[in-house]
Each structure stands twice: as C-alpha cells, then as structure tokens.
Amino acid sequence: MTDDPKTLVSTEWLAGHLDDPGLRILDASWHMPAAGRDARTEYATAHIPDAQFFDIDAVADPDTDLPHMLPTPEAFARAVSALGIGDGDQVVIYDDAATHSAARAWWTFRAMGYDRVAVLDGGLAKWRAEGRPVTEAVTAAPKAHLTANLRPDLIRDAAQVAEASAQGSAQIIDARAADRFRGEAPEPRPGLTSGHMPGAKNLPFGQLYRPDGTMKDADALRAAFADAGVDLSRPAITSCGSGITAASLSLALERLGHRNHSLYDGSWAEWGALPNVKTATGDA
Numbered sequence: 001m002t003d004d005p006k007t008l009v010s011t012e013w014l015a016g017h018l019d020d021p022g023l024r025i026l027d028a029s030w031h032m033p034a035a036g037r038d039a040r041t042e043y044a045t046a047h048i049p050d051a052q053f054f055d056i057d058a059v060a061d062p063d064t065d066l067p068h069m070l071p072t073p074e075a076f077a078r079a080v081s082a083l084g085i086g087d088g089d090q091v092v093i094y095d096d097a098a099t100h101s102a103a104r105a106w107w108t109f110r111a112m113g114y115d116r117v118a119v120l121d122g123g124l125a126k127w128r129a130e131g132r133p134v135t136e137a138v139t140a141a142p143k144a145h146l147t148a149n150l151r152p153d154l155i156r157d158a159a160q161v162a163e164a165s166a167q168g169s170a171q172i173i174d175a176r177a178a179d180r181f182r183g184e185a186p187e188p189r190p191g192l193t194s195g196h197m198p199g200a201k202n203l204p205f206g207q208l209y210r211p212d213g214t215m216k217d218a219d220a221l222r223a224a225f226a227d228a229g230v231d232l233s234r235p236a237i238t239s240c241g242s243g244i245t246a247a248s249l250s251l252a253l254e255r256l257g258h259r260n261h262s263l264y265d266g267s268w269a270e271w272g273a274l275p276n277v278k279t280a281t282g283d284a
Contacts, residue, residue: 028105073148084141094120113149183281192272195279
C-alpha cells in the first residue's frame with residue numbers, strides 16, 4: 001500500500017514517525033455490545049506508546065437517543081484538545097476491533113474539517129504481531145488548541161437519504177452484513193424494522209479488508225465496489241447500522257480518489273425506527 005497521512009498509513013510508517021513532535025496517536029476501538037469487550041479497559045492494558053483513548057460514544061451528541069452521533073464542532077474541539085491534539089498535528093488512529101472503528105474516528109475528524117488524520121492499516125493487532133512496543137502507561141497529554149469547522153458535504157440526514165433513495169440522485173451503499181441488508185436477520189438493536197433503503201447497494205464492510213485486517217489494494221477495492229453494483233463515477237452515501245462500519249466504505253472511497261461521498265450519520269439505527277419509512281427486503 002501507499003502511505004497517505006490523510007487516509008491510511010502502515011505500521012512501518014508509524015514506527016518511523018513515533019518521535020515526530022507533531023504526531024498524535026489515538027486508540028478508537030469500539031465493540032458491539034454482544035462482543036463482551038471493554039475497549040477502554042483493553043486500552044489501559046496495552047496500547048501504542050503515547051496513544052490517547054478516543055471514546056466514540058463520549059465524543060458524541062448527548063442530546064439524542066441515537067448512538068454516537070456527531071457532536072457539535074465546539075464539543076469536538078474541546079474533547080480533542082483535551083487529548084493533546086492541536087491545529088497542525090498529524091493524527092494517526094488505530095483500533096483493535098472487528099468493527100474497524102478507527103475509520104469512524106477518521107471520518108469524524110474529517111467531518112469536523114480536520115484532514116491531517118490517517119488510520120493505521122491493520123491496527124493494533126498487526127502492530128503487536130510485528131513485535132512492536134505496547135505499554136500500560138498513560139502519558140498525560142498537555143491541552144492543545146484545535147479548530148473545528150463542520151463540513152456538511154460529508155454528512156447526510158434521513159431527509160437527504162430519503163430524497164436520494166426516491167430520486168436516485170446518489171448511490172446508497174450499505175455496509176451491513178448481507179442477511180441484515182436482505183431483512184433475513186434481525187437487527188441487533190431492538191425495535192428496528194428489517195431490510196434496507198429502497199435502491200441501496202450492499203457492500204459488507206468486511207469485504208474491504210484482508211484476513212490480517214489491512215485494507216485491500218486499490219484494484220481489489222474497485223472490484224468490490226463494482227461487484228456490489230456501485231458506479232464510482234457517481235455520488236455515494238454510505239450507511240450501516242449506526243454509522244461505524246459505513247466509515248470503512250468512506251475510507252475506501254477516499255483511497256480510490258472518489259471525493260463525492262458522504263455518510264448517513266443516523267444510519268439504520270435511525271431509519272429503521274422512523275414511522276412510515278420505506279424499506280425493502282431481498283437483494284437490491
């Protein structure tokens with residue numbers, strides 16, 4: 001892979017830049033409740049030296065019942081500044097999670113107008129498999145100053161997704177597992193209808209990654225989108241269960257040079273609970 005400090009960097013790249021004065025590392029691990037794992041506890045047990053913990057559920061809008069929705073720019077800036085990240089820093093985000101949640105944190109930074117941010121390819125598992133250092137020590141981060149400016153072009157709400165679904169103005173790409181997309185498996189969150197937005201395409205996010213957790217190369221990514229019926233020359237809206245795994249689709253699109261994409265923040269957690277919402281079942 002080609003290292004790109006705005007999308008994806010290798011473990012070799014990070015190891016070579018650990019001593020850079022402007023480098024900031026975040027552990028953004030997040031697990032589905034059924035996984036029975038506590039990301040913060042695991043961070044306290046072992047993390048990359050100098051990494052801070054980025055809590056996806058805490059750096060979120062507190063005034064909604066929907067999970068980990070984007071916070072205000074002001075709240076984001078306060079939370080990230082407290083982690084020692086300031087304007088001009090290079091941020092590298094990793095996870096140790098089946099959800100590849102680092103991509104969600106990456107998208108959150110970008111949605112807040114901060115582009116000097118990359119995901120660590122392969123995450124903590126690859127880092128540790130290579131015998132690279134981890135620690136239990138938590139280094140206090142001196143407070144910094146970060147400026148956040150919301151980028152509405154990267155975010156879509158239910159009304160905008162409904163318009164895209166009805167008019168075909170953008171392709172909706174759903175990152176959930178195929179059986180959930182088809183409405184054959186129940187949603188993990190109670191009270192949600194099953195199925196997908198009419199006209200949506202299904203590309204389960206796991207198909208973007210190799211068995212070792214690294215993202216596939218550009219040719220394989222293009223093939224995955226093509227197999228899902230996605231036209232990479234057209235606008236795209238990514239979606240999933242709650243806005244976490246959709247960000248892997250967004251990251252892959254960005255890696256491919258596709259700039260006209262956005263993420264439906266509420267995703268199926270919102271859509272599947274809306275009254276009188278249109279849903280479809282079966283294949284797209």
